[in-house]
Amino acid sequence: MASFREFSRTESWGSEAWKALCKVRETTPLVQCITNFVSMDIMANSLLAAGASPAMVHAIEEILEFTSLSSALCINIGTLSPDWIFSMKAAAIRANECQKPWVLDPVGVGATRFRTEKCIELINLKPCVIRGNASEIMAVVGASIAPTKGVDSSRSSTDALEAAKDLARVAQTVVAVSGAVDLVTDGKRVLGVSNGVALMQRITATGCAVTALIAAFVSVNPNRVLESTAIALALFGLAGELGAEKANGPASLRMHLIDALHMLDEQSVMNRVRIAQL
Ligand SMILES: Nc1ncnc2c1ncn2[C@@H]1O[C@H](COP(=O)(O)OP(=O)(O)OP(=O)(O)O)[C@@H](O)[C@H]1O
Ligand SMILES: Cc1ncsc1CCO
Numbered sequence: 001m002a003s004f005r006e007f008s009r010t011e012s013w014g015s016e017a018w019k020a021l022c023k024v025r026e027t028t029p030l031v032q033c034i035t036n037f038v039s040m041d042i043m044a045n046s047l048l049a050a051g052a053s054p055a056m057v058h059a060i061e062e063i064l065e066f067t068s069l070s071s072a073l074c075i076n077i078g079t080l081s082p083d084w085i086f087s088m089k090a091a092a093i094r095a096n097e098c099q100k101p102w103v104l105d106p107v108g109v110g111a112t113r114f115r116t117e118k119c120i121e122l123i124n125l126k127p128c129v130i131r132g133n134a135s136e137i138m139a140v141v142g143a144s145i146a147p148t149k150g151v152d153s154s155r156s157s158t159d160a161l162e163a164a165k166d167l168a169r170v171a172q173t174v175v176a177v178s179g180a181v182d183l184v185t186d187g188k189r190v191l192g193v194s195n196g197v198a199l200m201q202r203i204t205a206t207g208c209a210v211t212a213l214i215a216a217f218v219s220v221n222p223n224r225v226l227e228s229t230a231i232a233l234a235l236f237g238l239a240g241e242l243g244a245e246k247a248n249g250p251a252s253l254r255m256h257l258i259d260a261l262h263m264l265d266e267q268s269v270m271n272r273v274r275i276a277q278l
C-alpha cells in the first residue's frame with residue numbers, strides 16, 4: 001500500500017471534488033432511498049445539505065413510476081422485512097432498466113441468515129456501488145472469522161481490503177469500506193480517503209447517510225463511479241471534521257456536520273479533501 005503521505009497531494013482531487021459538489025448543487029439529483037427507519041432523517045438531511053433532493057419511497061405500488069423518474073437509488077437493508085425486499089428488488093431492476101445508478105448498503109449483513117441471503121440476492125442485481133463498514137464487507141464475501149454482531153464494525157477498513165477487492169471483481173462493482181481510512185476499489189485500483197473524525201461512528205446512521213451521498217455523486221458523474229464514491233466519502237468526512245471543531249459530543253456533531261456539509265466552500269474543499277491512489 002502506498003504511503004499515506006500521498007494524502008497531502010490533494011490539488012487535483014480537491015478540484016474534482018469541488019466541481020462534483022457544484023454539479024450536485026446545480027442539478028439537485030433526486031435520490032430515491034429505500035432505507036432503514038433509523039437512518040431516514042439523517043440521510044434525507046445529509047442529501048439536502050449536499051444539494052441533492054431526497055425521497056424515501058418504498059411502497060411496491062410506487063416503485064415503477066418513482067424509480068423511473070429518480071436520478072439514483074439507494075437501497076439499505078438496515079431494518080429489513082420481507083415485504084420491503086420486493087420493493088428493493090423491483091426498484092433495483094427498474095433502475096437498471098432506466099440506466100440509473102443504484103447503490104447498496106449491506107447493513108448488518110452476516111448477523112442472520114435471512115439478512116445475508118437477501119443481501120446476496122440484491123448484489124446479484126448489480127449495484128454500481130456497495131458501501132459498508134469493514135465487518136459488513138468481510139461478511140459479504142464470507143471472509144470474516146469474526147461474525148458481524150450487529151450494525152457496527154469490529155474490524156478496520158484495511159482488514160477488509162482484500163475482501164473488498166474480491167467482492168468488487170466477482171460482483172463487477174465498486175466497493176467502499178468505511179473506517180478511519182475509507183477504501184474504495186473496483187478490484188484493480190484502490191483509493192484511500194482519510195477525511196473524517198472517529199466521533200462520526202458514535203452517531204447512528206452516518207454510514208447510511210454517506211451511502212446515499214454516494215448515489216447522488218455517482219448520478220452526476222456516472223462515468224467516474226470509483227472517483228465519485230471517494231469524493232462523496234471525502235466531503236462527508238470533511239463536513240465531520242469541520243463540524244467537530246464546534247461540537248461537544250455526538251448529538252451536536254450531528255447538527256454541526258449537517259451545517260458544515262451545507263456550507264462547504266471552495267477553499268476548504270480544495271485544501272482539505274484527502275484522497276490518494278494507494
Ligand atoms: N475512525 C474513524 N475516523 C474517521 N472517520 C471515521 C472513522 N470511522 C468511521 N468514520 C467515518 O464515519 C462515517 C460512517 O462510517 P462507519 O464505518 O461508522 O459506517 P457504518 O458502520 O456503516 O455506520 P451506520 O451503520 O451507523 O450507518 C464514514 O464517513 C467514515 O468515513
Ligand atoms: C441501529 C440500526 N439498527 C438497524 S439499522 C441501524 C442504523 C445504523 O446502521
Ligand SMILES: [Mg+2]
Pocket residue numbers: 105107108132133151207208
Ligand atoms: Mg452501516
